[in-house]
Amino acid sequence: MKLTGAQIFVECLLKEGIDTIFGYPGGAVLPIYDALYNAPLRHILVRHEQGAVHMADGYARATGRPGVVLVTSGPGATNTVTGIATAYMDSIPVVVFTGQVPTALIGNDAFQEADIVGITRPCTKHNYLVKDVKDIAKVIKEAFHIALTGRPGPVLVDLPKDILNAQTEFKYPEKVDLRSYQPTYEGHPGQVKRALDTILASKRPVIYAGGGVLLSGASNELKSFAEKLGIPVTLTLMGLGSFPGTHPLFLGMLGMHGTYTANMSVTNTDCLIAIGSRFDDRVTGKVDEFAPYAKIIHIDIDPTSISKNVRVDVPIVGDVKFVLKEILKGLTESKRKKDTLSEWHEQVKKWKDTHKLSYKQNDKIKPQYVIEKIYELTKGDAIITTEVGQNQMWAAQFYLYDSPRQFLTSGGLGTMGYGFPAAIGAQVAFPHKTVIDIAGDGSIQMNIQELATAVQYKLPVKVAILNNRFLGMVRQWQEFFYEKRYSYTCMDAAPDFVKLAEAYGAVGLRAEKPEEVVPVIKEALKVNKPVLMDFRVDREEDVYPMVPAGQPLNKMLLV
Amino acid sequence: MRHIVSVLVDNEFGVLSRVAGLFSGRGFNIESLCVAETIDPKVSRMTIVTTGDDQIIEQITKHLNKLINVIKVSDLTAEDHIERELAMIKVNVGEKDRAEILSIIDIFRAKVVDVSPKTYTIEMTGDGEKVNAIIELLKPFGIKEIARTGKIALARSQKTK
């Protein structure tokens, strides 16, 4: 039987097991929207295409399954770019389908034409312009394969309108045949052996794990590995949740706003085991003085991440889960006496005991306090998303994440406006879980329009706005490094978030004094509707510790 | 250091811009780049001359490998290889210079491929240094135009049986 390109598109998604699309229609994708009219697929109609991509991204991070986006050509396509770049930096499997003008018009500056394949080439893992209806099925199969395998990432497929209307036989390919794309999953056995020897010979080892552990689904392996040898673990922002935040071996996050213990441990370790992490500059501080005494072992599926900015002694290219399993196999507990690390553990404990994360309570609402209370009242069990800025760092520090895929944040690109739509995406995937976006008053205004989406689909996401009426993180830098010259970081004309929520048909709550914080959170958790919580926090609270950019990790500014 | 990187890629539209975009986006140099189809029409070979220290060259080859359309990357600099460049040089020929120019052409085993009353167009193939050398020798006569390919290169076959 012959199908149109649009019908083939729908059939392919069903074959891939997709049940949800985040999208926004327009002229070029009308054939697909017509095919969707009766299709057994859930379509979430967003309010802005950037929101659609962040939702698909949040859905993917929360579930591990690919997020799917459908938008029209031209402005619909260009509106997705920030979302795509966000997913690209954090290696999130999102597949974006864009409509395109008919093939005969491509290159003619046709109405709503944009060269979206050209525009997104540097921020997708791969992208396609389909030029023949016969290729649609193959391209879609490849797109999902590429998005999900190896180091995951976003893939864009551009679909000209005439291709969507043309007809052909539909046959979904059984498997993908890409001779030029063969990710390495198995680590080199010789390197695994060398890594083991290095680890067993060390006296002050530290595991520094990142988002790769989550992407590879290797949290259990990471835990067994750390516990078997008693190795302390620090996580990057992207890695939070991959090792339990309440575990005695957990040191907290490292880097610019990392804990004292994590940064000191990394500075003093003699064996740094980097697992699915990529030595980002926000993590390393001054690269030359990063882990100066350490032999460095680096396990990563992406060869380009290895020896990119830090020299590595034992590189292992491979899937984190696979390699950790191999390492575990090579480990018999007898190989190392239990007490070999006792001095190191004592040192770490001393750092921990003397430098807990803290803040000074006064008569105002402290943003950290709000997060502590959210943690308590959700029993540590909520899915937390964040915006970008101080809110993001406090959410990373004061909520302890025990499960993978529980903390969703834009780490690599640092996209303000990410958290709210990502929370909606996560809520779509888990309708019965508590999903909370920890936001700043600046960031939340970047995709606030998606409140209408949450209301329309009865998605009870909660937003905790830490409202300081500043672009807080930028203000903090101005305070520290520009003599408090608060140049254009004061947002005095914020909307009344309570009224705003109500205008959208959501619930708005406000806390102005510390004692109002708990009742507001309790109320928000009780209502089965989207809620904006407006916490009027101490305006000039700063995030500590802080390693000034370009300084080594042990040069922290402390509370 | 200078490296010649030979890259086999899918012969598809857009692949050249993926490769060029990778170099510009990550701040890698391209000194020259040549592309043409191989014996398999689905595959093209790109010969890229680039510069960088070992760490940069390692990143370049890894990143090239990461592109979905790249089939194989080899750094020929490390291997025994043959490299060639082609130049077409249009040079002024005055009455009295003719003999001297022809003798230069002869020495370099170049060829005259087009003649007009006042110019010769010379085809010169060789490694980059030879091409540079003939250009230097012809300069005094007045070079009107030059078209130069970048380098192309292949690894030498093993000589043993």
Ligand SMILES: Cc1ncc(C[n+]2csc(CCOP(=O)(O)OP(=O)(O)O)c2C)c(N)n1
């Ligand atoms: C789209 C975007 N634009 C600009 C920035 C730069 N930036 C980083 S943090 C920040 C301030 C964020 O303010 P707010 O959302 O109020 O959060 P706070 O830091 O006060 O918690 C800005 C402007 C960014 N990260 N993303």
